[in-house]
Amino acid sequence: MSDVDSEDDNESRLERIQGIVEEDFERIQSTDDPFVVLNLSEQATPEEVRDRYERYERFYRAENFQRLGDMDLTRKALDIRRTIGRAMVEIQSMFEQRSEAEHQAKKAFSELPDVDPDAAAMGDIYFRDGLSFLRLGDLESARQHFQRASDYDPSRGIIIANLAYTEFKLDPTNDEVVEQTGRNLQRAANVEPKNPEIFVLLARFGINTRDQKTARSALERLEKLNPSHPRLKALKKRAKL
Numbered sequence: 229m230s231d232v233d234s235e236d237d238n239e240s241r242l243e244r245i246q247g248i249v250e251e252d253f254e255r256i257q258s259t260d261d262p263f264v265v266l267n268l269s270e271q272a273t274p275e276e277v278r279d280r281y282e283r284y285e286r287f288y289r290a291e292n293f294q295r296l297g298d299m300d301l302t303r304k305a306l307d308i309r310r311t312i313g314r315a316m317v318e319i320q321s322m323f324e325q326r327s328e329a330e331h332q333a334k335k336a337f338s339e340l341p342d343v344d345p346d347a348a349a350m351g352d353i354y355f356r357d358g359l360s361f362l363r364l365g366d367l368e369s370a371r372q373h374f375q376r377a378s379d380y381d382p383s384r385g386i387i388i389a390n391l392a393y394t395e396f397k398l399d400p401t402n403d404e405v406v407e408q409t410g411r412n413l414q415r416a417a418n419v420e421p422k423n424p425e426i427f428v429l430l431a432r433f434g435i436n437t438r439d440q441k442t443a444r445s446a447l448e449r450l451e452k453l454n455p456s457h458p459r460l461k462a463l464k465k466r467a468k469l
Contacts, residue, residue: 396433406437413426
């Protein structure tokens with residue numbers, strides 16, 4: 229191969245590398261989503277994430293670029309490498325949180341008692357009466373009925389959630405009540421993870437306690453479960469999301 233051909237090959241290779249780097253650099257500059265940084269969907273498995281990270285990590289090593297003699301290209305490559313490293317750490321944390329949530333959900337289900345149909349029916353009656361008192365603004369009567377509903381049927385997450393939130397509304401400045409409410413609402417969400425009304429209460433609790441993390445997480449879950457929920461828009465506005 230002649231020197232001219234060799235130079236042409238080097239130039240062509242450099243252009244390909246520049247194109248890859250520019251595309252990746254533009255992508256990481258446009259997002260804070262760690263999955264987008266790694267050019268993956270949120271449904272990616274841990275194995276897919278690891279494989280993609282390792283591929284980027286090998287490509288964007290400093291020594292691969294320093295010998296090219298292009299300082300701007302090297303700088304962008306190192307920026308990409310740092311960003312994919314942070315993205316990997318963030319995604320690993322997400323996977324750990326997801327695993328813990330799944331564990332808690334399984335634990336919540338395993339701790340649920342068996343409820344006979346007659347008790348469940350009575351629990352539902354008291355629950356519906358509690359909702360009626362709640363609409364009337366009679367929080368103490370609502371609390372009493374939700375408690376009776378829970379006594380009859382402690383297996384329903386929506387009953388647990390309404391009882392917890394009503395107790396919070398009755399005493400919102402009591403730190404112990406606030407802490408217990410947060411635990412019970414999370415437990416309710418683990419028991420019934422597909423019930424959007426539980427996440428409405430969780431979002432309200434997060435907003436009222438100025439817990440942005442809880443409010444944001446609950447609203448994201450609510451939007452996934454029911455994007456046309458009648459309370460979603462107003463809650464997002466209150467949460468400033």
